[in-house]
Amino acid sequence: MTLHQIxxxxxxxxxxxxxxxxxxxxxxxxxxxxxDMKLIELNGRGELWSFTVQRFRPKSPPYAGPEEFTPxxxxxxxxxxxxxxxxxxxxVAPDAVEIGMQLELTWVPLDPDRADSAMxxxxxxxxx
Amino acid sequence: MTKxxxxxxxxxxxxxxxxxxxxxxxxxxxREALKDTGLTWSDMQxxxxxxxxxxxxDTLVSKLGTTGLQFINVKNGCATGGSALSSAASAxxxxxxxxxxxxxxxxxxxxxFDPKPEEWGLPQWYxxxxxxxxxxxxxVKIQRYMHDYGISELSLGRVAEKAFENGALADHAWRRAPxxxxxxxxxxxxxxxxxxFMFCSPAEGxxxxxxxxxxxxxxxxxxxxxxxxxxxxxRPANSFEVFQPSASLNVGGTATAIASRDAFNKAGIGxxxxxxxxxxxxxxxxxxxxxxxxxxxxHGEQEVWLAEGRTKLNGSLPVNTDGGxxxxxxxxxxxxxxxxxxxxxxxxxxxxxxxVQGNPKTAYTHxxxxxxxxxxxxxxx
Numbered sequence: 001m002t003l004h005q006i007x008x009x010x011x012x013x014x015x016x017x018x019x020x021x022x023x024x025x026x027x028x029x030x031x032x033x034x035x036d037m038k039l040i041e042l043n044g045r046g047e048l049w050s051f052t053v054q055r056f057r058p059k060s061p062p063y064a065g066p067e068e069f070t071p072x073x074x075x076x077x078x079x080x081x082x083x084x085x086x087x088x089x090x091x092v093a094p095d096a097v098e099i100g101m102q103l104e105l106t107w108v109p110l111d112p113d114r115a116d117s118a119m120x121x122x123x124x125x126x127x128x
Numbered sequence: 129m130t131k132x133x134x135x136x137x138x139x140x141x142x143x144x145x146x147x148x149x150x151x152x153x154x155x156x157x158x159r160e161a162l163k164d165t166g167l168t169w170s171d172m173q174x175x176x177x178x179x180x181x182x183x184x185x186d187t188l189v190s191k192l193g194t195t196g197l198q199f200i201n202v203k204n205g206c207a208t209g210g211s212a213l214s215s216a217a218s219a220x221x222x223x224x225x226x227x228x229x230x231x232x233x234x235x236x237x238x239x240x241f242d243p244k245p246e247e248w249g250l251p252q253w254y255x256x257x258x259x260x261x262x263x264x265x266x267x268v269k270i271q272r273y274m275h276d277y278g279i280s281e282l283s284l285g286r287v288a289e290k291a292f293e294n295g296a297l298a299d300h301a302w303r304r305a306p307x308x309x310x311x312x313x314x315x316x317x318x319x320x321x322x323x324x325f326m327f328c329s330p331a332e333g334x335x336x337x338x339x340x341x342x343x344x345x346x347x348x349x350x351x352x353x354x355x356x357x358x359x360x361x362x363r364p365a366n367s368f369e370v371f372q373p374s375a376s377l378n379v380g381g382t383a384t385a386i387a388s389r390d391a392f393n394k395a396g397i398g399x400x401x402x403x404x405x406x407x408x409x410x411x412x413x414x415x416x417x418x419x420x421x422x423x424x425x426x427h428g429e430q431e432v433w434l435a436e437g438r439t440k441l442n443g444s445l446p447v448n449t450d451g452g453x454x455x456x457x458x459x460x461x462x463x464x465x466x467x468x469x470x471x472x473x474x475x476x477x478x479x480x481x482x483x484v485q486g487n488p489k490t491a492y493t494h495x496x497x498x499x500x501x502x503x504x505x506x507x508x509x
């Protein structure tokens with residue numbers, strides 16, 4: 001099965017579009033006709049607004065992660081002047097995640113054991 | 129303007145009923161409601177009804193009688209029941225009909241709901257990456273709410289404890305045994321900070337309500353519970369919703385707040401006038417947030433309210449008197465009408481051991497669901 005990647009995953013960038021009428025920033029744009037819209041790149045840094053830990057393996061389909069399940073953190077990251085983005089929060093223990101954490105964009109494989117795994121946008125604690 | 133109200137109620141017990149389809153549970157509820165009034169199916173001039181996953185409501189005519197009545201199907205997610213009721217009320221207020229019904233039913237498989245990204249206007253990667261999970265949203269929303277307003281994890285537990293206490297007293301509830309608070313607090317985390325006993329489960333059930341104009345109800349000599357308002361509303365631009373890959377930086381608005389405001393305006397009363405309330409409690413955090421979103425308290429006051437037991441059966445504002453979704457489970461199409469059913473029972477004074485004291489005169493229901501819809505009703509007698 002071919003997995004679907006978010007637009008920009010190949011370059012390690014996240015894209016959104018600005019609605020010319022309302023000025024709203026629209027994300028995702030995968031299924032959107034953006035010919036008349038201005039594309040922007042989303043910030044690579046942000047602050048954690050809130051989060052939860054996904055403790056059970058989501059049903060497949062649609063979930064296409066590893067068969068052997070490890071709980072993962074899902075959060076919303078405030079990207080200054082843009083929007084709040086839903087994202088995986090990685091490289092931090094679930095118990096150590098806190099609202100207000102400063103984060104940076106990274107990319108991780110959805111299934112590390114598959115050579116053709118989709119790359120997934122994620123945020124990790126900002127160094128230093 | 130024509131006054132509309134509820135003259136008959138029927139319910140098929142919630143939970144799991146092997147060997148009976150959702151549609152049959154809907155038919156059962158209608159028969160019960162007819163029995164409640166002494167009327168027959170052929171007296172019904174119209175029906176609005178729906179299920180989320182158990183088939184077409186209008187096929188009920190082959191079970192109940194092909195009388196030629198107008199039967200309109202409603203499919204509006206968690207607001208299915210509320211929308212059916214609102215439409216039924218409008219049909220009577222318009223003067224086109226003066227006697228008809230609203231019905232909702234469902235039968236979901238075990239386990240979490242199984243939504244498909246494309247049906248929600250979302251790209252495939254959203255589901256593949258594990259975001260298509262309603263419980264994530266509930267965990268994220270209450271986590272932020274607790275941070276902002278100082279709500280404790282114990283309060284989450286207290287909501288669940290109350291739900292199972294009340295459910296034990298309701299014949300139509302699924303979970304009929306109280307669960308001790310420490311067992312709730314020590315149950316497994318599902319979506320932090322929410323634990324196993326703090327979530328409702330998809331379930332089965334059916335509810336039917338017979339509506340009439342006040343004039344018709346008097347002619348029939350039947351008790352009349354006035355439907356002061358039945359409104360369904362969708363989300364504002366700055367809301368935070370289920371299945372939202374991105375949200376506004378200034379989140380705060382909710383579909384609930386809009387529906388609640390408009391319902392109170394229609395009824396001409398305020399939250400302080402309500403004697404009993406059924407608020408969407410798909411998980412215990414939702415009930416807490418919905419107490420404030422519907423105007424019953426300020427954000428953060430829930431902590432004191434719950435510690436003092438103000439939403440228990442003997443409290444100043446009893447909430448979810450039949451155990452709500454936590455104790456009854458959530459058959460999507462029937463859930464909102466169950467709340468109205470319970471309120472009619474309470475207003476009639478027929479709730480037995482779970483009867484709210486003090487002769488309640490006004491009652492409120494609220495549902496919320498994906499993709500940001502809410503339905504509110506206000507009843508009075």
